Amino acid sequence: MQAISENTRGALLMTLSMAAFTLNDTCFKLVGKTLPLGQVLFLRGVMASLFLLMLARFFGVRWPDLSRKDTVLIAVRSFAEVGAAFFLLTALMNMPLANLTALLQMLPLTVTLGSALFFREAVGWRRWGAIVVGFCGMLLIVKPGAEGFNLxxxxGLIAVAFVTLRDLTVRRISASVPSLFVTIAASVSVTIFAGILGTQEDWLAMGGREWALIGATAAFICVGYFLSVLVMRVGEVSHVAPFRYTGLVWALILGFVVFGDWPGNLTLIGAAIIVATGVFTMWREAQVRRRLRKIQAAGL
Known part of the structure; x- marks a missing residue:
């Protein structure tokens, strides 16, 4: 039997990672119907942080000697993770799963936009055009001014902004800082925030169903983190990255099967536009990187 290629293995890991994160959202949405946000987020955070610490021990990740710059960047990233968790999960409790997931598919576009605006990275007219078209797709999903538009x-859009800040910050953290360490710092920060938020809520008694769902959401998010770490080590980024959009397919399936939700035609069209422009943007970025490598190699 012929062994599968590194790119195929990476694509499979990315698909499974997206499935795990979407299952986490599904379980969180289910348990969030009966328990307050802070309570669920804190208990999940404790479980997930413990797992990530064990994962770091398994991979031999140790506390790095951080520069002042990296310390500040990790703090900013953790802040962004807290903001993303609060706004994303609040939106998740009140929006169809697929609609919110479709908005999150804008990330390759917003990260490219942020890189151009804040880091002065060169972005050609093709990618600028893709960003504009992608934002038009976003408008079809949120429908500003229409009856379905609400707080x-x-x-959801604020969550996208926080996740964009998180991903932009990661690009500036030194390569010597283990990615798993950065993830643990963010997980602990979210857990601390959730504990503070929980003091403002009335915690409710939990039965077997609630414990099972919180355990499941912690397990799925940990599996998602673990697979996302493995993905970084397998295959070419330009080949593997587009498979992150399988998260939208999982969200459509789970949203319909578990919650009976199916997006309207405009939402589906908007999601298709965002996915198409996002894939195009990643393809163009891969082309630019290859061209730069060839120029650098020729200069040597």
Missing amino acids: FSVY
Whole structure:
């Protein structure tokens, strides 16, 4: 039997990672119907942080000697993770799963936009065009001014902004800092925030169903983190990255099967536009990177 290629293995790991994160969202949405946000987020955070610490021990990740710059960047990333968790999960409790997941598919576009605006990275007219078209797709999903538009649509967009800040910050952290360490710092920060948020809520008694769902959401998010770490080590980024959009397929399936939700035609069209422009943007970025490597190699 012929062994599968590294790119195929990476694509499979990315697909499974997206499935795990979407299952986490599904379980969180289910348990969030009966328990307050802070309580669920804190208990999940404790479980997930313990797992990530064990994972770090398994991979031999040790506390790095951080520069002042990396310390600040990790703090900013952790802040962004806290903001993303609050706004994303609040929106998740009040929006169809697929609609919110479709908004999150804008990340390759918003990260490219942020890189151009804040880091002065060169972005050609093709990628600028893809960003504009992608934002038009976003408008089809949130429908500003329409009856379906509400505060939680805004929360979803704010979550996208926080996740964009998180991903932009990661690009500036030194390569010597283990990615798993950065993830642990973010997980602990979210857990601390959730504990503070929980003091403002009335915690409710939990039965077997609630414990099972919180355990499941912690397990799925940990599996997602673990697979995302493995993905970084397997295959070419340009080949593997587009498979992150399988998260939208999982969200459509689970949203329909578990919650009976199916997006309207405009939402589906908007999601298709965002996915198409996102894939194009990643393809163009891969082309630019290859061209730069060839120029650098020729200069040597």
